[in-house]
Amino acid sequence: MPLHPITLVGAGPGDPELLTLKAVRAIAQATVLLVDDLVNDAVLAHAQPSARIVHVGKRGGCRSTPQAFIHRLMVQEARAGERVVRLKGGDPFIFGRGGEEIAHLQAEGLTVAVVNGITAGLAAVTTLGVPLTHRDHAHGVVFITGHAQDPAQTPDWAQLAHTAHQCRLTLVIYMGVSGLAHIHAGLRQGLPGTTPVAVVQHATLPEQRELICTLDELPQALAREGLRSPAVIVIGDVFRGLLALRDRAMDTHAGQA
Numbered sequence: 731m732p733l734h735p736i737t738l739v740g741a742g743p744g745d746p747e748l749l750t751l752k753a754v755r756a757i758a759q760a761t762v763l764l765v766d767d768l769v770n771d772a773v774l775a776h777a778q779p780s781a782r783i784v785h786v787g788k789r790g791g792c793r794s795t796p797q798a799f800i801h802r803l804m805v806q807e808a809r810a811g812e813r814v815v816r817l818k819g820g821d822p823f824i825f826g827r828g829g830e831e832i833a834h835l836q837a838e839g840l841t842v843a844v845v846n847g848i849t850a851g852l853a854a855v856t857t858l859g860v861p862l863t864h865r866d867h868a869h870g871v872v873f874i875t876g877h878a879q880d881p882a883q884t885p886d887w888a889q890l891a892h893t894a895h896q897c898r899l900t901l902v903i904y905m906g907v908s909g910l911a912h913i914h915a916g917l918r919q920g921l922p923g924t925t926p927v928a929v930v931q932h933a934t935l936p937e938q939r940e941l942i943c944t945l946d947e948l949p950q951a952l953a954r955e956g957l958r959s960p961a962v963i964v965i966g967d968v969f970r971g972l973l974a975l976r977d978r979a980m981d982t983h984a985g986q987a
């Protein structure tokens with residue numbers, strides 16, 4: 731009997747209504763689901779009651795399930811004839827190790843299908859009512875990780891900031907909160923301190939929190955508000971309007987005090 735393909739499915743940023751129809755169908759057909767940490771449990775409501783659900787993130791017990799174990803489990807279950815779905819937060823191919831998983835599964839002779847999901851950085855900015863590429867302010871957007879796998883290969887943040895400034899690019903930084911001091915120091919070398927920044931934690935979920943500030947204010951504002959992972963840090967002139975609104979609200983507040 732031919733084996734079923736393994737499907738890497740993007741579960742979106744959190745709000746279960748942001749799942750695609752393809753994702754819902756794949757989840758509903760799965761007999762085994764391997765679920766990452768950042769996936770909202772509500773999406774599992776689409777799974778069959780008899781489906782086996784394996785949490786492979788930190789919630790799974792250990793600090794984080796080793797990637798080799800996840801690979802082995804997927805191969806083993808697919809070879810046993812199961813319909814395996816690998817559920818990942820956001821989009822499986824945006825900082826989701828989807829590439830590594832596909833390469834491994836294909837090397838084992840298995841077929842793989844991929845279902846896109848809405849990536850957190852895009853959804854987070856949309857919740858603020860701001861287009862990532864508003865044509866008055868940005869010619870493009872860069873999705874970048876603040877957490878390089880190999881520390882020797884961390885991006886040159888100063889160079890990136892210069893380019894973003896010159897080419898009018900919005901920077902969307904994933905996994906950037908813990909390394910913010912280093913990232914901020916680099917970015918300040920190429921972008922004005924007045925550049926607007928938005929930080930969004932738990933985007934699209936009821937517990938979403940956000941912060942609008944300038945690049946200069948960012949480290950202190952983040953510490954004051956206590957925003958933590960999972961959060962995206964988004965930098966660029968697309969937030970000019972929101973920053974102006976904040977400043978007006980602060981002026982009014984100061985006037986009343």
Ligand code: SAH
Binds near residue numbers: 821849851854931935
């Ligand atoms: N594949 C995922 C990203 C995985 S990397 C995607 O496409 O969205 C994990 C990082 O994504 C987190 O550290 C955080 O920076 C970001 N992230 C994921 N979900 C988020 C959410 N709901 N709100 C804000 N950031 C989120």
